[in-house]
Amino acid sequence: VELHAHLNGSISSTMKILKAKKPGLNIHDLMTMIDSHIKRTLEECFQMFQIIYQPTTSPEDILMVTKDVIKEFADDGVKYLELRGTSRSENATGITKRTYVESVLESMKQSKEENLDVEVRYLISIDRRGGPLVAKETSKFSEEFFLSTEDTVFGLALSGDPTAGQGVGGREPGRREAVLKLALHLPETPTPSKETQIVLDLLPNREHGTFLHSSEGDGGGVGFLDLLDFMRKYQILLELCLPQVSKVRQFPLITSIVSDSYSIAHPSVNCTDDRGVFLSTSWQLKTNWTQSQVWDLSCDSVNYIFASDSTRSELKPKGLEKKRKILFF
Numbered sequence: 001v002e003l004h005a006h007l008n009g010s011i012s013s014t015m016k017i018l019k020a021k022k023p024g025l026n027i028h029d030l031m032t033m034i035d036s037h038i039k040r041t042l043e044e045c046f047q048m049f050q051i052i053y054q055p056t057t058s059p060e061d062i063l064m065v066t067k068d069v070i071k072e073f074a075d076d077g078v079k080y081l082e083l084r085g086t087s088r089s090e091n092a093t094g095i096t097k098r099t100y101v102e103s104v105l106e107s108m109k110q111s112k113e114e115n116l117d118v119e120v121r122y123l124i125s126i127d128r129r130g131g132p133l134v135a136k137e138t139s140k141f142s143e144e145f146f147l148s149t150e151d152t153v154f155g156l157a158l159s160g161d162p163t164a165g166q167g168v169g170g171r172e173p174g175r176r177e178a179v180l181k182l183a184l185h186l187p188e189t190p191t192p193s194k195e196t197q198i199v200l201d202l203l204p205n206r207e208h209g210t211f212l213h214s215s216e217g218d219g220g221g222v223g224f225l226d227l228l229d230f231m232r233k234y235q236i237l238l239e240l241c242l243p244q245v246s247k248v249r250q251f252p253l254i255t256s257i258v259s260d261s262y263s264i265a266h267p268s269v270n271c272t273d274d275r276g277v278f279l280s281t282s283w284q285l286k287t288n289w290t291q292s293q294v295w296d297l298s299c300d301s302v303n304y305i306f307a308s309d310s311t312r313s314e315l316k317p318k319g320l321e322k323k324r325k326i327l328f329f
């Protein structure tokens with residue numbers, strides 16, 4: 001079960017095809033992925049996404065990369081995938097935010113018709129760089145997709161460079177019952193910012209956590225203990241993206257983030273994040289998890305999917321609803 005995967009960050013082998021199709025862009029391997037033993041700053045990671053966007057500009061490109069990403073997850077044994085993606089418009093190819101999402105949905109449909117053994121759902125991402133206006137528009141537009149697609153587009157993910165301002169808006173504070181589910185990227189900076197409090201007030205359903213053990217706020221935001229209390233009080237699921245933690249220079253050690261998540265005894269799921277950029281398979285090696293431990297965690301993740309209860313019960317393999325084990329301590 002994969003609950004946190006960015007579409008463009010998950011482009012893996014297809015990047016070679018894209019580069020060959022568009023040699024004029026002159027994109028080399030290390031410009032779109034972080035090789036083993038190398039760490040990058042978070043800023044460098046966000047620069048990489050801008051490079052990855054260059055060869056994925058037409059509806060055909062989006063169709064191809066989405067199908068390939070879905071296939072690669074299916075080949076890895078993923079049975080339920082929640083992809084998230086920013087809808088981009090490109091003047092040069094005429095793709096609009098709407099046709100972008102339609103291309104993604106078409107790929108999902110084609111993958112199903114080709115009998116790939118994976119259920120795929122989609123969250124529309126808000127990139128913080130767009131600011132509150134774009135966030136509001138995206139939220140409205142996502143609601144339309146939610147209503148017109150059945151059990152397919154579920155919600156919003158707030159993503160992008162955490163230093164790029166406040167990309168929030170479009171959902172009233174505290175509306176858990178809102179039609180769209182909400183997944184946040186928080187906190188990716190050592191000290192929670194003002195944005196942290198604003199977006200927490202929206203009552204997200206899930207939150208991606210990196211700096212769980214920060215000790216102070218910036219004066220206007222929340223501090224570490226407030227953040228944990230808040231997550232506990234509202235039962236906000238923690239999405240742990242260990243591949244990212246292992247490749248970004250400023251991020252805490254994997255063991256520290258995992259120990260934090262276990263020590264707060266809070267529900268969490270483990271996710272790949274950007275398998276193309278972070279070459280995500282390596283995190284399993286670093287944690288020494290066995291296949292059966294990964295299986296147990298996956299069974300637990302089924303409890304937190306955004307899809308309908310009927311999808312959840314179809315996914316739960318009989319007799320395998322194991323309680324998660326303490327893997328490290």
Ligand SMILES: CNc1ncnc2c1ncn2[C@@H]1O[C@H](COP(=O)(O)O)[C@@H](O)[C@H]1O
Binds near residue numbers: 045084162185
């Ligand atoms: C490293 N941790 C992260 N933190 C925050 N946002 C991230 C991210 N990794 C990826 N993204 C977001 O996902 C986009 C790429 O996929 P899509 O164009 O949406 O399919 C990035 O541009 C960024 O906005």
